[in-house]
Amino acid sequence: MRKLYNSIKDINPKTRNWKVKVVVAEKTMTRTSMQSPTKYMRLILADSQGNKVQVVIFNQREIDMFDHLLHIIRTYYIHNAIVKPIKPEHRIVDNVYQWTINATTLIEEISNDDSSLSAPSFSFVPFVELHKHMDYSALVDVIAVAIDVCPARQLQTRNGSSTIQEVILIDQLLKPIILTMWDQFVTNESAAIAQIITTRPVIMAIRLKVVSHNGKLFSKKNKILA
Incomplete structure (x- = not known):
């Protein structure tokens, strides 16, 4: 049975059989890597405490698999993504790890409004x-x-x-x-x-x-x- 964690910060490369509740704060369109023809999509997920993690999905097949499932401002349980360190120059958010979602990752949308997380806030500059x-x-x-x-x-x-x-x-x-x-x-x-x-x-x-x-x-x- 997977253990439910409350915080993204609880998840590291040694964590096993985990799941965490997150909201999709950001989602890019499909990109092509500058070093290779590999396709990828990047997301930013946030938890109830405001912690964020950078997430990447590689290859068009898996991008297509998850593109219609993961939507901005919707809440999900993420189970067992691949967790690896990310170099400082590639970090967008304050997290030393990046998650990779692939075909083995289990994602459950939470449709109950009472269980959904609040949308992330932004500080817009006039x-x-x-x-x-x-x-x-x-x-x-x-x-x-x-x-x-x-x-x-x-x-x-x-x-x-x-x-x-x-x-x-x-x-x-x-x-x-x-x-x-x-x-x-x-x-x-x-x-x-x-x-x-x-x-x-x-x-x-x-x-x-x-x-x-x-x-x-x-x-x-x-x-x-x-």
Whole structure:
């Protein structure tokens, strides 16, 4: 019988026959590894205490298996994912371990509202305060309405050529900001936004870097939720 743990922090590579209740806080679209043609999807799970863990699913077959099961803001029991250390440069959340979900991982959705976990909270930065974060290493979260998607174009960088695409966002004061997508974000998130741009979707963008370039320009770092 699997032991139910209350905290993500209780789970380490030596833990056996475990399960923990979590909510899906973040979920990316499918990505291709920079070092190989391997496909992967990344998620962030959170527990009732606010602890978070980075989770990855590899290979298109298993991504397809879990993509329609794991949904943002829904609560699940996760049983026996693979737990391994993750290098500091690859960490998104404050956890030294990363979980890998594969075909042997058991996932149970919790549909009882009384048992569901609260949705994670975000500290959105108003557009009028973005100048305080300009050109600093700190990353910010914003929520805004997407009103236009510019054509994609190539940009030469020190590391070669990159594809970028700019999305125009406005806040409740109709103040515009440019959100710049890079490479795979152009292929995935930007393309998804372009398909629904006529509906003026509300976009939640997290872990953005604010840089100075002809005004305020967002450099996309992690993910978009539309």
